Amino acid sequence: MARFYLENGKVAAFIGHLQQQKTVYAPHRKGRNAFAFAPVDRPQDVVLDYPRTVSSIKRYFLPPREELLSFNLVENTCEQPVVAPLDAVFLGVHSYDVHAVLKLDHNFVSGNPERNYLTRRQGALIVGVGFTPDRFHFSGSVGVPAGDTTGCDLFLHPCEGGYALEALTPDGEGLVAGFPLPAHTAGLPAAAPFHQHIYVPQAKLKDVLAHGYDSEVWEEEAEKCTSCGTCNLVCPTCYCFDVEDAVDITVTRGSRERRWDGCLLRSFTEVAGGEVFREEPAARQRHRVFRKFKYISDETGEPWCVGCGRCTASCTAGISIVSIVNRLVNDHDAVKA
Amino acid sequence: MANKPRVGIFDFTGCEGCELNQLNFEDQLLDILEHVEIVEWREAMDGRAESLDIAFVEGALSTPDCIKRIHEIRRKSKVLVALGACAVQGGINALKNIRPIEQVREEVYGQDKYLFPTLPALPLSAVVKVDVNIRGCPMTQLEFLKVFTALVMGKAPVEPGNAVCTECKLKDNECVYEKGMICLGPVTRAGCDAQCPTFGQYCTGCRGLVPEPNVEAMEEILVAHGLSMDDARKKLQMFNANQLEGVS
Numbered sequence: 001m002a003r004f005y006l007e008n009g010k011v012a013a014f015i016g017h018l019q020q021q022k023t024v025y026a027p028h029r030k031g032r033n034a035f036a037f038a039p040v041d042r043p044q045d046v047v048l049d050y051p052r053t054v055s056s057i058k059r060y061f062l063p064p065r066e067e068l069l070s071f072n073l074v075e076n077t078c079e080q081p082v083v084a085p086l087d088a089v090f091l092g093v094h095s096y097d098v099h100a101v102l103k104l105d106h107n108f109v110s111g112n113p114e115r116n117y118l119t120r121r122q123g124a125l126i127v128g129v130g131f132t133p134d135r136f137h138f139s140g141s142v143g144v145p146a147g148d149t150t151g152c153d154l155f156l157h158p159c160e161g162g163y164a165l166e167a168l169t170p171d172g173e174g175l176v177a178g179f180p181l182p183a184h185t186a187g188l189p190a191a192a193p194f195h196q197h198i199y200v201p202q203a204k205l206k207d208v209l210a211h212g213y214d215s216e217v218w219e220e221e222a223e224k225c226t227s228c229g230t231c232n233l234v235c236p237t238c239y240c241f242d243v244e245d246a247v248d249i250t251v252t253r254g255s256r257e258r259r260w261d262g263c264l265l266r267s268f269t270e271v272a273g274g275e276v277f278r279e280e281p282a283a284r285q286r287h288r289v290f291r292k293f294k295y296i297s298d299e300t301g302e303p304w305c306v307g308c309g310r311c312t313a314s315c316t317a318g319i320s321i322v323s324i325v326n327r328l329v330n331d332h333d334a335v336k337a
Numbered sequence: 338m339a340n341k342p343r344v345g346i347f348d349f350t351g352c353e354g355c356e357l358n359q360l361n362f363e364d365q366l367l368d369i370l371e372h373v374e375i376v377e378w379r380e381a382m383d384g385r386a387e388s389l390d391i392a393f394v395e396g397a398l399s400t401p402d403c404i405k406r407i408h409e410i411r412r413k414s415k416v417l418v419a420l421g422a423c424a425v426q427g428g429i430n431a432l433k434n435i436r437p438i439e440q441v442r443e444e445v446y447g448q449d450k451y452l453f454p455t456l457p458a459l460p461l462s463a464v465v466k467v468d469v470n471i472r473g474c475p476m477t478q479l480e481f482l483k484v485f486t487a488l489v490m491g492k493a494p495v496e497p498g499n500a501v502c503t504e505c506k507l508k509d510n511e512c513v514y515e516k517g518m519i520c521l522g523p524v525t526r527a528g529c530d531a532q533c534p535t536f537g538q539y540c541t542g543c544r545g546l547v548p549e550p551n552v553e554a555m556e557e558i559l560v561a562h563g564l565s566m567d568d569a570r571k572k573l574q575m576f577n578a579n580q581l582e583g584v585s
């Protein structure tokens with residue numbers, strides 16, 4: 001399909017062109033050093049060159065807090081809110097976050113299909129953008145190079161003076177239609193290298209993790225860990241949630257809310273009667289890492305981590321998933337060598 | 338409702354900020370009174386009640402008289418609710434516990450110190466059984482209403498057990514550590530909707546520590562971000578001096 005040249009000076013106008021067609025969500029500066037996806041108001045506020053957003057675009061399909069139903073205790077009735085397809089463009093998404101959405105699609109289609117997520121997902125178009133890996137990204141090690149266009153309708157490859165805008169689907173072509181752009185004929189610049197690596201492929205990690213189940217690394221990392229749950233909540237492939245009912249001050253009406261939860265949190269493993277089924281922080285850390293590289297991966301053959309580096313970048317204790325996995329690789333190789 | 342629950346409101350050592358916060362409920366106060374009958378409240382009425390369904394108690398226990406009164410309140414109440422950081426953890430009053438009590442008395446009352454018997458500032462739970470905690474300095478209206486409606490319905494209120502970080506992340510906040518600040522969110526109980534980090538401030542831990550907090554890890558984090566171990570300890574003591582000493 002076609003490739004166009006979008007010079008830097010035309011980016012804002014192009015975003016305006018997208019806004020005329022659909023709601024556009026894109027990265028914005030949030031606070032001093034952070035970035036977050038938000039609906040675009042003024043195109044000039046969009047930041048396309050950013051390291052990573054606090055959380056991924058997952059939050060638009062699986063909202064952090066969501067009303068599942070509202071009820072009336074007097075009339076004994078309940079109602080589900082209307083959930084509609086998003087019909088929006090997600091602009092400036094990094095390749096790993098697109099892969100994460102595709103993984104969530106898999107999780108939410110399998111078994112009991114997740115109606116709300118799948119409904120919102122319909123009609124969402126994705127415009128990817130390349131990125132320069134920082135010291136936390138390692139998506140290259142889990143099969144997602146910075147310039148990977150999988151799952152995108154359009155992709156912005158950073159190049160001299162602007163972007164090579166690649167159309168990948170008819171929907172993507174439709175988004176560009178009506179915005180005159182010259183063809184991009186030069187080759188694409190070579191992708192920037194990663195600074196973090198997991199040194200073995202998923203096929204081997206399967207055995208590495210099995211071997212590392214009783215490793216000392218879990219206890220060592222747990223000593224530094226506050227069980228704050230941040231690593232789960234920022235992860236684009238985590239999808240666990242908690243559900244709570246609450247009534248309002250009339251004591252006759254209320255609603256059921258779902259909100260993100262995560263396996264590092266002690267309360268996540270607390271069940272009726274106060275029993276905590278994964279009491280040790282070390283066991284919870286192991287569970288998280290196994291969820292990313294073993295449990296789902298053994299079924300699908302793919303790592304369930306996309307290498308965004310968020311869990312490590314936002315862990316105040318500096319716990320690194322890459323270090324944990326590489327440590328297990330070394331331990332495994334030392335024994336098997 | 339035929340028989341409205343009989344409610345009493347009591348205060349001990351604290352700034353009465355939590356109670357005043359109740360008075361600020363303006364729009365909701367009438368709704369609240371729909372469901373309960375307030376029968377004892379020093380700030381707004383005279384007299385004492387014989388028995389209560391729910392006692393809301395604010396403030397820390399810090400004198401022999403406090404101990405006597407809290408036992409009385411407990412004896413006549415079916416459900417006892419601790420309101421705010423002072424009642425739940427001892428609050429900032431408990432900072433006095435980390436210094437010799439005689440020195441504290443002398444500094445505050447000078448030569449009159451013998452007129453004012455004083456004890457270490459204790460959370461209610463150190464002396465009587467507390468059924469429900471409403472945390473925060475001051476407590477929030479939102480949480481009060483949540484607990485209140487649960488009690489009126491005869492249900493056990495859910496007490497948040499996660500760290501403040503969870504609420505920060507749900508809101509897509511920038512972590513204040515990213516700005517070179519420190520924060521006690523990783524070991525502090527959620528339920529405030531991470532209001533301080535949301536406004537760019539750090540969490541001082543006013544809602545108390547999470548269950549089974551990893552205090553050593555928190556201290557290491559603070560030290561790794563530039564605090565001395567002594568300052569790290571002091572930051573944690575501000576609202577949690579009792580918990581750090583195992584008093585709760």
Ligand code: SF4
Pocket residue numbers: 224225226227228229230231232264311314315316317318319
């Ligand atoms: S973000 Fe770090 S400290 Fe918090 S739960 Fe995860 S590993 Fe532990």
Ligand code: SF4
Pocket residue numbers: 231234235236237238292304305306307308309310311312321
């Ligand atoms: S485990 Fe960490 S690096 Fe992997 S996808 Fe989740 S947040 Fe990103």
Ligand code: SF4
Pocket residue numbers: 230316501502503505506510511512513514520521522523531534540
């Ligand atoms: S600002 Fe504080 S509460 Fe929020 S994520 Fe950072 S450490 Fe946790």
Ligand code: SF4
Pocket residue numbers: 473474501525526529530531532533534539540541542543544545
């Ligand atoms: S963020 Fe921390 S200090 Fe602020 S209200 Fe919440 S618990 Fe208290």
